[in-house]
Amino acid sequence: MQNFEFVRPTSVADAVAALKGDEAQPMSGGQTLMPTMKARLAAPEILVSLTAIDEMKGVRKDGDQIWIGGGTTHATVARETAESYPALSSLAGRIGDPSVRSRGTIGGSIANNDPSACYPAGALGSGATIVTDRREIAADDFFQGMFMSALDEGEIVTAVKFPVPQKAIYQKFIQPASRFPLTAVFVAHFGDTVRVAVTGASSDGVFRWTEAEEALQGNFSADAVSGLSVSAAMMISDLHGSGAYRAQLTKVMTQRAVAALA
Amino acid sequence: MPKDGGIGSSTKRREDVRFLSGTGRYTDDINLHGQLYAHFVRSDVAHGKINGINADAAMAMPGVVRVFTAKDFEGVGGVPCGWQITSIDGSPMQEPKHPVLAEGKVRHVGDPIAVVVAESLGQARDAADALEIDIEMLPAVMDMKEAIKDGAPKVHDDLSSNLCYDWGFVEDNKDAVAKAIADADHVTTLELVNNRLVANPMEPRVAVGDYDMANDEHTLYTTSQNPHVIRLLMGAFVLGIPEHKLRVVAPDVGGGFGAKIFHYAEEAFCTFAAKQLRRPVKWTSSRSEAFMSDAHGRDHVTKIELAMDKDNNFTAIRTETYANMGAYLSTFAPSVPTWLHGTLMAGNYKTPLIYVNVKAVFTNTVPVDAYRGAGRPEATFQLERVIDKAARERGVSPIELRRQNFITEFPYATPVAVEYDTGDYHATMDRVLEMADHAGFEARAEQSKKNGKLRGFGIAHYIEACGIAPSNLVGQLGARAGLYESATVRVNATGSISVMTGSHSHGQGHETSFAQVVSEMIGIDATQVDIVHGDTSKTPMGMGTYGSRSIAVGGSAMVRATEKIIAKAKKIAAHLMEASEGDIELKDGQFTVAGTDKSVAWGDVTLAAYVPHNYPLEDIEPGLEETAFYDPANFTYPSGGYACEVEVDPDTGKVDVLSFSAADDFGNVINPMIVEGQVHGGVAQGFGQAMMENCAYDADGQLISASYMDYAMPRATDLPMFKVDHSCQTPCTHNPLGVKGCGEAGAIGSPPAFVNAVIDALHRGGHKVEHINMPLTPDRVWTAIQNS
Amino acid sequence: MNSIKLRVNGKEVTGQVEGRTLLVDFLRKDLRLTGTHVGCDTTQCGACVVHVNGEPVKACAMLAAEADGAEVATIEGQANADGSLSVVQQAFQDHHGLQCGFCTPGMVMAATALLKENPKPSEAEIREYLDGNICRCTGYHNIVKSIMAASGQDVPAMAAE
Structure with missing residues (x-):
């Protein structure tokens, strides 16, 4: 990778100040950014590490919600939400592998919005709120297409707040090489509403499968989805799966999620 | 019971201590x-x-x-x-x-x-x-069949076309094969791709x-x-x-x-x-660089025809293969689709007539050369797949169809120019079916059905030609090198031994297994023997390790050199004990005179060799160091039966391998633990080829599986525990250890077993799928089900 | 350049590193601890796994500068004080859990981290935990056995012997 000036602020305010220049790039766990920089697909002049900011770490209750600092590692989330939000714990505990989970963070994953990442599905499926250094953004407004988000230049995800559904589950079908989701579905049941978020499948990144949500609201059973389908045309098609195959997986994973919860 | 540290014992590997403690010395550590x-x-x-x-x-x-x-x-x-x-x-x-x-x-x-x-x-x-x-x-030249058409863009402007060679084997059989196919009661035809792979040793x-x-x-x-x-x-x-x-x-x-x-x-x-x-x-090399600079493997496009008579006896085989050479000829590339592939087309079966045609083609891709098995997996895959298809077409059991056509008498001269010395294919078939509990399969299949899954059983048999190779033969076949192996056995004054071998160990554990052989021959502790390899300034000219040749060729050279050492040591011992050389016996590191209680220890003899005060200097030189070059008389022919059981999820196309059994005949075995490890690794690579790995280019010649993000390497969660067995042993008849080699077997025999199991599962689920090209990814399996 | 001070295998070390210097390069080149290997550039193979503050980390995906102040353990520090192999290392030798040895340091470090977190893992849990460690030689069979044995569980009872 190209060399850069390395700074490691200890507060959000200092990090935001350090990110003022055009050529500065924030890095949290770096599990995606470091390989990207090695491939010279990213070459910041200043790299602002977010790993020493204590105020961005931890998991705690925040009223009805769970507050998770943006700098909290997947391993910590998996451990500390095991009781309070098992579906989220399970999602976090299956990202990458144990070593990746020791470093990678929820804030980094959400800010990056990789179309095959797990956390965007968890956040969108839960109806989470993304907290930044300057505002709060509803997950529905945050994810704006592959690697695109509502974040402004230099804006940092400092925390994510999750409402806790009555029941939820994350069904993941892995891409056999990268072990990212080929298609994964997060289904959350809030009693009166159902949210279904799909990652890995669409060329627009994570999305809510609203037809399925509507069908499941009336009849929370795998059968409710059997007559539905997502359009193969909007799906990613690559070496590992055609659009039609990802469309199939979207449906099957949704059905299996519902069957496991029903 | 083999003695600890001796031939046949699962001696722990001495090299492990440095690898486990981080003190190995790999090239990048220099x-x-x-x-x-x-x-x-x-x-x-x-x-x-x-x-x-x-x-x-x-x-x-x-x-x-x-x-x-x-x-x-x-x-x-x-x-x-x-x-x-x-x-x-x-x-x-x-x-x-x-x-x-x-x-x-x-x-x-x-x-x-x-x-x-x-x-x-x-x-x-x-x-x-x-x-x-x-x-x-x-314009990029990518498709092999397009590449050799008139007017196609050329990879090399100074060549007449993109065709490297057009090889026929055995050309004299061509017409007879054509006639046998025309006259056959039944011909089964299969077109398939043997997918391009990247070897991916973990050290770049x-x-x-x-x-x-x-x-x-x-x-x-x-x-x-x-x-x-x-x-x-x-x-x-x-x-x-x-x-x-x-x-x-x-x-x-x-x-x-x-x-x-x-x-x-x-x-x-x-x-x-x-x-x-x-x-x-x-x-x-970085890993990304390795994907585009290490020679790739396989990449054949093949049509195979299997002719049978009314009783399902095989009468002829004809194959036509397009073999991708890539952009340049890598070191041994031309030999892989020809002599390492065509000569194996008889498999385990007594088919009287065989004709193999191979067109090697230049394309704008990374050069292709030998990868674990090299030619033999390609031969085995075609044959074992077409037999399964033939069994289905004829309504007979794939196991019985194989058994009926097995070669049973040895030595057996195939119609593709090689002579198998030993083998017992019914024995390995029997053994693998027992290991895999074939008898209980139907009940398990019923259970899977109840769970909405399709269970399948796949069988494959293989033969390989290892221990390459007789130099005079390969010279006639176009090799520009000899394929002997060398060893120097240097006995030190105190009796410890350094063996300098031309074989090279890069995971095979030679430092342990080679020492087992020498120490047992002399009867000293294995810790007294060190194996030196990998340095041209230390070892005699050697041809190295590939083609499962190390123990069969390198081990034989070491045995020959050790025999010379023992012969000389006996002369010295005879002198020391004032006995006749012919009466000297060596056992457990002691020289004795037959019929007497006289003895001298190994160490006394070696000391005498280097301090020749009381020594027959008029008859023999001081010192105790011998070199041997061993040139094999024939290839060795390991064989085996592999069985695989899978479960297919029809909704996602995902295949789970539930069990895998391997019954191999490697002849004699030096270190069973190491041999079993070789089979595990070979089967895992065969699994990778069959189910996951695919080195893919797009039409413009861009490598689209250029890292572990897209090239699917088998991981621990993808594989089951394996059942392996090497108790069926028909020792090689022409090398001193009776060994055949075990390094590539798993990668040769397993891909057709995996694919046969999946196709079996699909048929049992009512999906008439005749073939899916490897790797059998979930997408491909699901798509095949949709199209059936 | 960045000045860093950390503890590696219990010893304090200092260094001057570029921003882009990876932890694995600092270990291999500056400290000459060449037991930690690099097998890929996409954070997948796990040959470089070390422990940072007790957790398994891929040293190829962490900057040396980020390790300032950290406690790092590598394969070189795993043996017992008397130089004998650790329980995990010894189990790998006993059960032939390695062939070429290149992935082995990462495997041992991953296995050691697993057993700290889960002293009696099942076969499935072991396989799951090794998802970020690629071995090309063993087919994982004997690695799984080695880790089972290191955890004191009955290896001969495992399926498929």
Whole structure:
């Protein structure tokens, strides 16, 4: 990778100040950014590490919600939400592998919005709120297409707040090489509403499968989805799966999620 | 019971201690004083004309010592090919030059164009970005069948076409085979692809070149399976350095699987540049670089026809294969689809007539060469797949169809020019069916059905030709090298032994298993024997490790040298005990005189050899050191039966391997633990080929599986525990240990077992799918179900 | 350049590193601890796994500068004080859990981290935990056995002997 000036602020305010220049790039766990920089697909002049900011770490209750600092590692989330939000714990505990989970963070994953990442599905499926250094953004407004988000230049995800559904589950079908989701579905049941978020499948990144949500609201059973389908045309098609195959997986994973919860 | 440390015992590996404690010495662990770092600038297009390279800006970058391009290699030879194939019409194969750095044209993504050498790797890499390279893109030659049509763009402008050779084997059988197929009661035809793979040893390739000006001596440290072969090829054909001025060292090597057999441009570059710059030059491949610069494997497109009579006896086999050579001929590339593939087309079956046609084709892809099994997996896959299809078409059991056609009498001369010395195919079939509990399969299949899954059982049998190879034979077949092996057994004065072997260990555990053989022959503790390998300055000229040849050929050389040692030691012992040489016996490290209680210990004899005060100097020389070169009389023919049970999820196409059983006949076995480990690894690679791995290019020649993000390597969660067994043993009749070799079996026999199991599962679920090309990814399986 | 100070295998070390220097390069080049290997550039193969503050980390995906102040453990520090192999290392030798040895340091470090977190893992849990460690030689069979044995569980009872 190209060399850069390395700074490691200890507060959000200092990090935001350090990110003022055009050529500065924030890095949290770096599990995606470091390989990207090695491939010279990213070459910041200043790299602002977010790993020493204590105020961005931890998991705690925040009223009805769970507050998770943006700098909290997947391993910590998996451990500390095991009781309070098992579906989220399970999602976090299956990202990458144990070593990746020791470093990678929820804030980094959400800010990056990789179309095959797990956390965007968890956040969108839960109806989470993304907290930044300057505002709060509803997950529905945050994810704006592959690697695109509502974040402004230099804006940092400092925390994510999750409402806790009555029941939820994350069904993941892995891409056999990268072990990212080929298609994964997060289904959350809030009693009166159902949210279904799909990652890995669409060329627009994570999305809510609203037809399925509507069908499941009336009849929370795998059968409710059997007559539905997502359009193969909007799906990613690559070496590992055609659009039609990802469309199939979207449906099957949704059905299996519902069957496991029903 | 074998004795601990002796032949047949599962002795723990001595080399493990250094590997487990982080003190192994791999090539990248070597750092020489004053070392520079090389970064290769590689083509990002598949085919293009180099209009110009401007290195001025790069040269001005911090730390840059020099930028090399093809101009620096004028007068230097190309990377040579070690095997020549002759086409049906009698003409030699077309053999293009393979320059160290691209001359005028780039021919595959990854083709090296320039090298930046700098004080640090970071500086070299930074400067590479400043290099201005003007390349005019040309149409990429990708599809083999299109490539050999008239008017197709050419990979090499100076060749007449993209056809490297058109090989027929056995050409004299061609008409008889055609007639047998025309006259057959039934012909089963199958068209298939043997997918392109990347060997992916976990240690990427590394080369460190060093030059000693005072003595005009070159040293190359490299990740090689055969340092002497590299010395020969690089010294004689590329750089013109005589052997006595060139030392090649392959220290601990982190896996090879074929990819580290070949001589690569980076080795020649580092050796050359070290002399030019008078400083050591190091190159370490990144994994991404490995994907586009290590030779790939397989990549055949084949049509096979199997003819049968009314009773389902095989009467003829005809195959037509297009074999991808890539853009240049790698070291042994031409031999893989021909002599390592055509000669195995009889498999385990007594088919009287066989004809194999292979068209080798140049394309704008990375060169293709031997990868674990090399030719034999391709042969086995076709045969074992077409037999399953034939069984289905004829409504008979695939197991019985195999049994009915098994060769049962040995030696057996096949119609494809090889003679199997021993084997017992019914025994391995019986054993594997028992291991796999074939009898209980139907009940398990019922259970799967209840769970909404489709269960399938797949069987495959294989034969391979290992222990390559008789030099006079391979010479007639076009090899430009001999394929003997060497060993020097050096006994020290106190009786300890250093064995210098031409075989090379890069995971096979020779330091342990070779010591087991020598120590048992003499009757001393295995800890008294050290194995030295991987350094041309220490070992006699050896051909290295590949083709499951180490124990069969290298081990035999070591036995021969040890026999010479024992013969001489007996003479010394006879003198010491004032007995007749013919009465001396050696057992458990003691020389005795038959019928007496006289004895001398091994150590007394070895001491006498080096302190020859009381010694028959008039008859024999002092010292105790012997060398043997062993040239095998024939190939060895390991064989076995493999069975696999899978469950297919029809909604997702995902295949779970529930069990895998392997019953192999490797002849005698030196260290069962190591042999079993070799089978585990081979089966895992066969699984990778069958189910996951796919080296894929797009139509423009871009490599789209260029990292572990897209090239699917089997991981722990993908595989089950394996059942392996090697109790069926028909020892090789022509080498002193009766061994056959075990390194490649798993990768040869397992792919058809996996695929047969999946196809069986689909049929049981009512899906009439005849074939799916490997790898059987969930998408491909699901799509096949949809289309059935 | 960044000044860093950390503890590696219990010893305090200092260094001057570029921003881009990876932890694995600092270990291999500056400290000459060449037991930690690099097998890929996409954070997948796990040959470079070390422990940072007790957790498994891929040293190829962490900057040396980020390790300032950290406690790092590598394969070189795993043996017992008397130089004998650790329980995990010894189990790998006993059960032939390695062939070429290149992935082995990462495997041992991953296995050691697993057993700290889960002293009696099932076969499935072991396989799951090794998802970020690629071995090309063993087919994982004997690695799984080795880790089972290191955890004191009955290896001969495992399926498929």
